[in-house]
Amino acid sequence: MSKQKKPPIPISGVVYGEIIYWCTCVSALVVLFGTIKSFLEVDQTIPVDYLLNAVFEGRSVEAVWAGSVLQNSPDALTYLAILNSGEAITVAGIAFGVLSVGPAIFFSAAFMWRSHNEFFAVTALVSGAFAVIAPFVFFLL
Amino acid sequence: MMISKRLPELQLLILCTIGCYIFLELFVASAALDGLFGFTGVDIIFISFLLSFFVAIISVIAGVGGGVIFTPLMLAFTSVDTLIIRSTGLVVAMFSGLVASGPFMRKGLADIKLVFLGALPILVGGFVGSMAAVSLSQHLGETGDSIVRIALGLLLAAIALVFIVGGASTEYPEHVERSKLATKLKLRHMYWEDTLQKPVKYTVHNVKIAVLLLFAVGFTGGFFGLGGGWAVVPVLNLVMSVPLKVSAATSGVLLAMGNSAAIWPYINVGALIGVVAAPWMLGQIIGGIVGAHVLSGIKAAFVRKLLIVMLFLTSLKLLSRGVEGLFNISIPFI
Numbered sequence A: 001m002s003k004q005k006k007p008p009i010p011i012s013g014v015v016y017g018e019i020i021y022w023c024t025c026v027s028a029l030v031v032l033f034g035t036i037k038s039f040l041e042v043d044q045t046i047p048v049d050y051l052l053n054a055v056f057e058g059r060s061v062e063a064v065w066a067g068s069v070l071q072n073s074p075d076a077l078t079y080l081a082i083l084n085s086g087e088a089i090t091v092a093g094i095a096f097g098v099l100s101v102g103p104a105i106f107f108s109a110a111f112m113w114r115s116h117n118e119f120f121a122v123t124a125l126v127s128g129a130f131a132v133i134a135p136f137v138f139f140l141l
Numbered sequence B: 001m002m003i004s005k006r007l008p009e010l011q012l013l014i015l016c017t018i019g020c021y022i023f024l025e026l027f028v029a030s031a032a033l034d035g036l037f038g039f040t041g042v043d044i045i046f047i048s049f050l051l052s053f054f055v056a057i058i059s060v061i062a063g064v065g066g067g068v069i070f071t072p073l074m075l076a077f078t079s080v081d082t083l084i085i086r087s088t089g090l091v092v093a094m095f096s097g098l099v100a101s102g103p104f105m106r107k108g109l110a111d112i113k114l115v116f117l118g119a120l121p122i123l124v125g126g127f128v129g130s131m132a133a134v135s136l137s138q139h140l141g142e143t144g145d146s147i148v149r150i151a152l153g154l155l156l157a158a159i160a161l162v163f164i165v166g167g168a169s170t171e172y173p174e175h176v177e178r179s180k181l182a183t184k185l186k187l188r189h190m191y192w193e194d195t196l197q198k199p200v201k202y203t204v205h206n207v208k209i210a211v212l213l214l215f216a217v218g219f220t221g222g223f224f225g226l227g228g229g230w231a232v233v234p235v236l237n238l239v240m241s242v243p244l245k246v247s248a249a250t251s252g253v254l255l256a257m258g259n260s261a262a263i264w265p266y267i268n269v270g271a272l273i274g275v276v277a278a279p280w281m282l283g284q285i286i287g288g289i290v291g292a293h294v295l296s297g298i299k300a301a302f303v304r305k306l307l308i309v310m311l312f313l314t315s316l317k318l319l320s321r322g323v324e325g326l327f328n329i330s331i332p333f334i
Helices: A011-040 A048-057 A061-066 A076-081 A086-099 A101-114 A118-140 B008-027 B041-062 B067-077 B082-106 B112-168 B180-184 B207-224 B229-239 B244-267 B274-297 B300-327
Strands: B188-193 B198-203
Touching: A011 A086, A011 A101, A011 B008, A011 B041, A011 B082, A011 B112, A011 B244, A011 B274, A048 A061, A048 A086, A048 B041, A048 B274, A061 B082, A076 A086, A076 B244, A086 A101, A086 A118, A086 B082, A086 B244, A086 B274, A101 A118, A101 B112, A101 B244, A118 B112, A118 B244, B008 B041, B008 B274, B041 B067, B041 B082, B041 B274, B067 B082, B067 B112, B067 B229, B067 B300, B082 B112, B082 B207, B082 B244, B082 B274, B112 B207, B112 B229, B112 B244, B112 B300, B180 B207, B188 B244, B207 B229, B207 B244, B229 B244
Parallel strands: none
Antiparallel strands: B188 B198
C-alpha cells in the first residue's frame, strides 16, 4: 500500500494562528502583572477589594463605578489615562489579546493575496478593518 | 504528560500563574468580602481561576465555548450585574479560541478560507448584539435583566435540544451535487486525518444560508455573552457539509475573531471589570490548551449528556428568576 502524502498547510492560516497565539500568551502575562499590581498598590486608583465587593454585592455597572474614585463608568480612553493602575493594566492586557486579531488578519490577508485567493484576501481586509475600528465606533455613535 | 515539554511557553505561563496566585495568597492581606462565606478577594480570584480551568476542559471535551457554561450559570445563580457577567462571558468564550488558533492552523485543521468567509458576518453580528445588550440594559434596567434571563433560558433549552439531535452531525458529510458559488470561490480543501492516516477532501455547500446564520449566531453570542460554539459547529457541519473535525477547529478560530468586536461596547461602558475577568481569562487559556492536548481520550458522549442536563436545569432557573423579576413574584422550589 502506497504511503499517502500529507496535504500542504496554507501559509496564510499559519501566519494568522501564530500571531494570535503569541499575542495571547503575552496578553496573559500582562494580565497577570496587572492582577498582582492591583493587589499590591498602596495608593490605589481603583481599590481592588472595593471593586470585588461591589461586583459580588450585585451592584449595577454604573453603581460600581459611581462609588469609586472615578465616579463615572470608564471607557477605553479612561483606562489609557490611568494606565499605571493595576486594574487598567489588566484591562489593557485583555484588550491587547483582543486587538491582536486585527494585525493577524492583515498579515494573513497579504499571504492570501499572494496565493491568488483575491476574494478571501479582500474579505479578510474588510473584516480586519472592522476589528480595528470596532473599539472606536462607540465614540462615533 | 509531555505537553509542557512540547510547549515551553505553556509551562512558563502555568508557572507564572500558579506562582502569582500562591504569592497573592501568602503575602497579600485582602479583606473578606461581604456575603461570600468569609472568602477574601484573593480567594475569589483563585477560585475563579480554578473554576475557569475546569470549565475550559469541560467545554473543550463537549465541543462548546466556555461562555455557554459560564454565562448561564452566573446569570442563574449569582446576583452579579448581567452586563458584567456577559462581558466576562465573552472573555471566557474568546480566549480559549484565541490561544487554540495557533495549534489548529499549524495542524491544518481550521480552514482559513471558511474563517474569512464567516468573519465579517460574525464580527458585525457580535458587535450589533453587544450594542443591543448595552442599550437594553441602559433603557430598561432591572426589567431588561429579567427579559435577558427569560430569553437566555429559552435559548439554553433550544441549545440542549440541538445537542440531543446533534447525533445527526456527520464525521465526513457527502453531497452529490456541487455548489456553484462554492466552486466559484474555490471553497474546497483537504486536511490530514490522523485516525485514517490519509488526507480527506471536502467541498462546501449552502454558502449564502450559512453566512446569514453566522450573522445570527454572532448576534446572540454578543447579546448574551455566550460566544457561539454550540451553533457554529452545526452551521459548518450540517449546513455547509464541512467534516466535523474541521468544523470544530474552524468554529474556535471564527468565534474568537467574532467576539473580538463584540467585547468593545462592554469595555466602553465599564462593564469589563479587569480583576473579575482576569482569572477567568487565564483559566481559559491554560485549561483550553491542556484540555485540547491531554484529554482527547476521554468519552465526549458522557460529558455532553452531563452538559445537556446542566443546560436544562440552568434554563429552568433562568426562566424562574426572569419571571420572578418581571412580575415581582416568588416561585417556590426552584
